[in-house]
Amino acid sequence: MDLIHRALLTALGAVSVFYALVKISLGYWKRRGILHEKPKFLWGNIKGVVNGKRHAQDALREIYAAYKGKAPFVGFYACLKPFILVLDLKLVHQIIFTDAGHFTSRGLYSNPSGEPLSANLLQLDGHKWRSLHAKSAEVFTPTNMHKLLPTLTQISARIQCDLGKENQQTRNISELVGVYSMDVMASMAFGLGGQDHQEFAKWTRNYWGGFKLWQAYLALEFPLIARLLQYKSYAEPAMAYFQKVALSQMQEHRRRDRQPLQTFLQLYSNADQPLDDVKIAAQAFGFLLAGLGPLKATLGFCLYELARHPELQDRCRLEIRKTLEQHSGQVTPECLRELKFTKQVLNETLRLHTPYPFLLRRATKEFELSGSVFVIARGNSVLIPTAAIHRDPEVYEEPERFDPDRFEEEAKRSRPPAAFLPFGDGLRGCIAARFAEQQLLVGLVALLKDHRYAPCAETTIPMEYDNRRLLLMPKSDIKLSVERVD
Numbered sequence: 001m002d003l004i005h006r007a008l009l010t011a012l013g014a015v016s017v018f019y020a021l022v023k024i025s026l027g028y029w030k031r032r033g034i035l036h037e038k039p040k041f042l043w044g045n046i047k048g049v050v051n052g053k054r055h056a057q058d059a060l061r062e063i064y065a066a067y068k069g070k071a072p073f074v075g076f077y078a079c080l081k082p083f084i085l086v087l088d089l090k091l092v093h094q095i096i097f098t099d100a101g102h103f104t105s106r107g108l109y110s111n112p113s114g115e116p117l118s119a120n121l122l123q124l125d126g127h128k129w130r131s132l133h134a135k136s137a138e139v140f141t142p143t144n145m146h147k148l149l150p151t152l153t154q155i156s157a158r159i160q161c162d163l164g165k166e167n168q169q170t171r172n173i174s175e176l177v178g179v180y181s182m183d184v185m186a187s188m189a190f191g192l193g194g195q196d197h198q199e200f201a202k203w204t205r206n207y208w209g210g211f212k213l214w215q216a217y218l219a220l221e222f223p224l225i226a227r228l229l230q231y232k233s234y235a236e237p238a239m240a241y242f243q244k245v246a247l248s249q250m251q252e253h254r255r256r257d258r259q260p261l262q263t264f265l266q267l268y269s270n271a272d273q274p275l276d277d278v279k280i281a282a283q284a285f286g287f288l289l290a291g292l293g294p295l296k297a298t299l300g301f302c303l304y305e306l307a308r309h310p311e312l313q314d315r316c317r318l319e320i321r322k323t324l325e326q327h328s329g330q331v332t333p334e335c336l337r338e339l340k341f342t343k344q345v346l347n348e349t350l351r352l353h354t355p356y357p358f359l360l361r362r363a364t365k366e367f368e369l370s371g372s373v374f375v376i377a378r379g380n381s382v383l384i385p386t387a388a389i390h391r392d393p394e395v396y397e398e399p400e401r402f403d404p405d406r407f408e409e410e411a412k413r414s415r416p417p418a419a420f421l422p423f424g425d426g427l428r429g430c431i432a433a434r435f436a437e438q439q440l441l442v443g444l445v446a447l448l449k450d451h452r453y454a455p456c457a458e459t460t461i462p463m464e465y466d467n468r469r470l471l472l473m474p475k476s477d478i479k480l481s482v483e484r485v486d
Ligand code: HEM
Pocket: 121, 122, 123, 133, 286, 287, 288, 290, 291, 292, 294, 295, 298, 355, 356, 359, 360, 421, 422, 423, 424, 425, 426, 427, 428, 429, 430, 431, 432, 433, 435, 436
């Protein structure tokens, strides 16, 4: 009996401590006197997101719409973790540009000693990120991006082969653009030339291994303990594979000198004071992590919208054909610059289907908002809800309508500077934005030049997103009818 009593008392004590801890965590914004969304026990304000009933972008959009105009930012909780959601575009501009020095961190987990490939530009913070960023800025220069263009065009030729000469067929577009995006990563980030990319493709699908949300959450909250316990974010065999490939390709490059510039590995190795090889391999993995999903998603969403708007598709094709003709069929940097309407279509796709629906920052210093009583405390996590801004009717009239004319020069100038941020911006913006745009345009040239796309019985309209992923992805593969045009 005594034993049962003691067990009951211990259980009651543990539940009370847990309850008190949850209550303390969920009382953060109230204690700070900051306007906030009332949290639910344990889930905070994202219950529907955790159980897969809605996409994170919808939950953020709802909070944004409910509080915009009432304060420059609002507090909310992702489970027990307090976040600031920025509501005011002037504050967005300050955080990203003018006061970016207060917000150089993202607060993601990385464990460079136990998991060397996590020491990449996306995951690192602090002085390690700073020096890596300086090195990477030397790599992603416009001149270097132009040097990589011929390799990109070569890779895009496979799209034409994959589409073949058959007339009118239903095609899995997600698969088609997925292969192109993966080939680019395999070749340009990891140096896997024209070889078979089957094993590479296998590991790009499986590197999360047995990912558990609650473990990742604890690692984010308690990174020092997670590092002490050697918590690893990715599957070890996948990391071993990516590291082996990158290191062996770098050795291969060194054996054969005087080869044309084709990969990021070469660009990093050729720097004045190059990083060591494992750190370069970590960057290759970081590019895969940050870039593969959004590239594939954007090309898929773009073809989906063009299939639904045949008049815009014809305009794009006409522009592509005319421009290619003026450049003797060659995809040169000048040729890409002249594809103005196609670029507008891409931007409108990125506005309506923003692959990263929010930007993340952590305040590294206390930040007082000018002319107000509000303070962002050191260590606060800050979310900039880009997808919500991109669909704000006060910024974009009839936001659900697909209208590339919104990106004509004059229309762009009429909007506030932080109104369009698919690549983020400022110090921690996407370092590869220029490369990504180039890759997307080259892909579109190959896809649209000789083929027409239309919805078919298997096309899901309206678009449904995969709620289990933070990155915006279609719920099921995009399928369209494809026809060759002469
Ligand atoms: C459609 C394609 C892409 C989109 C929409 C995209 C978008 C983004 C966004 C929103 C961020 C966070 C920016 C911020 O916090 O301000 C980011 C960061 C990053 N992206 Fe991209 N990205 C794309 C393609 C790529 C590609 C192809 C690569 C690599 C070759 C890449 C490499 C990176 C890296 C390394 C970072 C972290 C930069 C840092 O923290 O210093 N991205 N990207």
